[in-house]
Amino acid sequence: MTHHAAHAQPGVLSDPTTFAEYLTFTLVDTPPANAFADVAGSIVGIEKSIRQKDPTSNLTMTLGVSHNGWSRLLTDHEMPGELAPFQAMSDGDRTFPSTAGDLFCMIKSERMDLNYQAAKYLKQALSGVAELIEDIQGFKYLDNRDMIDFVDGTENPIDDERAAAVLVGHEQPLVSGGSYLTVQRYVDREELWDAQTTEDQEKTVGRTKMDNVELDDDVKPAWAHNAKSKVEENGEEVMMFRQNRPFGNAMEHGTMFVGFARSPEVLTTALRQMIIADDNGDYDRLLDFVEAVTGTNYFIPSRTFLDQFVG
Numbered sequence: 216m217t218h219h220a221a222h223a224q225p226g227v228l229s230d231p232t233t234f235a236e237y238l239t240f241t242l243v244d245t246p247p248a249n250a251f252a253d254v255a256g257s258i259v260g261i262e263k264s265i266r267q268k269d270p271t272s273n274l275t276m277t278l279g280v281s282h283n284g285w286s287r288l289l290t291d292h293e294m295p296g297e298l299a300p301f302q303a304m305s306d307g308d309r310t311f312p313s314t315a316g317d318l319f320c321m322i323k324s325e326r327m328d329l330n331y332q333a334a335k336y337l338k339q340a341l342s343g344v345a346e347l348i349e350d351i352q353g354f355k356y357l358d359n360r361d362m363i364d365f366v367d368g369t370e371n372p373i374d375d376e377r378a379a380a381v382l383v384g385h386e387q388p389l390v391s392g393g394s395y396l397t398v399q400r401y402v403d404r405e406e407l408w409d410a411q412t413t414e415d416q417e418k419t420v421g422r423t424k425m426d427n428v429e430l431d432d433d434v435k436p437a438w439a440h441n442a443k444s445k446v447e448e449n450g451e452e453v454m455m456f457r458q459n460r461p462f463g464n465a466m467e468h469g470t471m472f473v474g475f476a477r478s479p480e481v482l483t484t485a486l487r488q489m490i491i492a493d494d495n496g497d498y499d500r501l502l503d504f505v506e507a508v509t510g511t512n513y514f515i516p517s518r519t520f521l522d523q524f525v526g
């Protein structure tokens with residue numbers, strides 16, 4: 216068992232829910248003094264009031280703060296040691312853009328209507344502090360599939376292994392119980408994806424489509440997504456926890472990549488392995504079929520940290 220002095224925000228560790236809503240805010244030019252108290256108070260208050268309308272909805276609101284957001288709102292608090300802006304990356308015709316975001320809120324629950332209501336209240340509550348620049352509604356598709364029709368999240372850590380992968384430990388008291396988050400919104404290139412045979416799609420992901428079984432090493436290509444995204448250090452896998460959800464509709468759709476880790480290094484390493492072609496020219500083939508349109512890094516402070524701001 217891992218013990219953490221501070222309590223994590225519950226949405227960090229819980230499984231992805233049926234519905235999720237992802238809000239990205241940028242700060243206004245001159246936020247009022249103590250604006251972070253408004254932010255923390257709004258998150259905690261709105262979560263409580265909406266959740267109690269239907270406790271079975273399991274609604275949680277998880278707040279993230281980017282490097283820019285922290286340096287402007289939390290000047291009296293030391294910056295989390297590894298919080299850095301998302302670095303854009305590119306190789307060949309593949310790009311990971313770095314996009315704006317000072318505050319991020321992930322709303323999770325079993326009810327899309329309650330998520331929407333929470334989003335609406337938060338936008339109103341933060342109107343003098345931050346502007347809502349993106350609002351993406353995600354949902355569980357079939358048996359946790361992405362809209363490229365493969366099951367997503369299978370190899371995620373669970374229970375204690377999840378907590379160990381995701382939460383900063385008490386050896387870093389200022390940030391313990393917190394987590395680092397990378398968010399990227401990807402849009403599917405549906406026609407290209409659908410033009411592949413099922414067998415080629417399976418090689419691209421590294422798993423079978425219907426049964427969701429990992430391909431054997433002798434059939435799995437070096438460029439399979441689950442080969443390129445897996446990070447190892449001294450022969451040990453370094454884990455992250457992905458809470459991806461698909462979003463969109465028949466006209467445009469894709470995946471919200473929502474990856475948590477106790478150190479952002481695993482996220483950055485995975486992204487580099489995916490996008491940069493290796494000596495054999497191999498990169499993550501999935502990137503031929505999906506396009507990253509956003510990219511932002513956040514720190515997810517512990518609930519204990521937020522509570523000090525809540526009256």
Ligand code: HEM
Nearest residue numbers: 361365366367368369370401441444445470472485486505
């Ligand atoms: C459109 C974007 C993406 C889609 C559709 C997608 C989809 C998938 C699918 C279907 C799997 C296999 C099942 C599973 O274990 O979850 C998988 C595995 C994985 N993905 Fe992604 N993914 C995307 C982006 C990313 C990104 C950006 C990262 C890392 C920064 C990432 C990291 C991983 C990892 C670590 C695994 C597990 C590998 C293993 O140990 O088997 N994915 N993804």
